[in-house]
Amino acid sequence: MQDKQIVDLFWARSEDAIRQTEIKYGNMLYSVSFSLTNSSRDSEECVNDTYLKAWNQMPTDRPDMLGAYLTKIIRALSVDRVRRETAEKRGGAGAVTEELSELIPSDFTMDDHIDNEALKQALNGFIKSLDTQKRAVFIKRYFFGLDIDTICVQTGLGRSAVKTMLYRMREKLGKTLKEEGLL
């Protein structure tokens, strides 16, 4: 079924919307969540929570790309879930967050008034400035939380190439954020 038809079902408050979403995106959503949580149980729950959240947000929202829309929801849910877990159970999102924190200086002092919207815009600008391949690698790692080996398989790049690419992108992002006065 086409995305538009599924969205129409959500808008019509038809329960078939969930069934069709599960058929089309269930596995993909589960794998996104699993990359971030490293837990089958958490992933299953996140998938169900995603359907619920999508049900509640539509009809207000009418996404053009349903897959990407649902992915954003499940990512946010999975990251939240990992944050609630104990510090020992770090994996997926925890590891990715830690990796992202490498671009932040150790003596960094948080300004309470950091504008989340400005941060989001700066990040979107940074992502836009990357070429397609680098963008795919960045998003696979920091949005989907995929491990390096999976990224290598999906992009056809070598392990060291991916690691170097990510390192350089983190450096570039840090520089961009400094220039924007956000770091």
Place this chain on the structure above:
Amino acid sequence: MTDKEKYAQKLMDAVGEIDEKYIYEAQNYTPKKRMPGYIAAIIAAAASMFLIISLSFPLMLSLLMRRGNNATDFESVTPIYQMEHSMSKADVKTYATLPKMTGAALIWRTADSGYSYVSISEAKAERLIESIGKGSEKPVQDDGARIWIKTDNGEYVSPHLKLTPGNVDCAVFEYSPEIAISDEAAKMIANIIEERK
């Protein structure tokens, strides 16, 4: 939680808010297929062959045409485009004193290094060039005299030169006396100069 950790979380959240089109793009990203090595090698070899042939073709064609025009094994006519390139500095100065030539001409340098020219018709220039190419192989004494025929399209042709690496590069003054000018050409040149007087 340290400020660094808090900021990392904010960053992580901001990553979660990126434009959906980039998420879609990354989800559907497929690497460009690399060309197999042997296909790249074949293409490189074909390109090299094409380059070699295209570069050498004009030279081969010109050599074949020249050979076809000559009765002897020697190349007795070498075209040059800038006479000054083949002259000594003193000669260039003398040559520069000549009035500007338009169209075909017969140019000569006498034994006392003076340059002269006479305008001739394009047909005459062509005939002269053809007849010069049929020179004999007798050794001749170099008396310092030189002759050039300028064609309508600005090409200079000189007898007494054979196709040696030096002469190909228009070294007119690396004069080879091995080929004497043909009687027919000598007669034509004499007539042209006589008419001028």
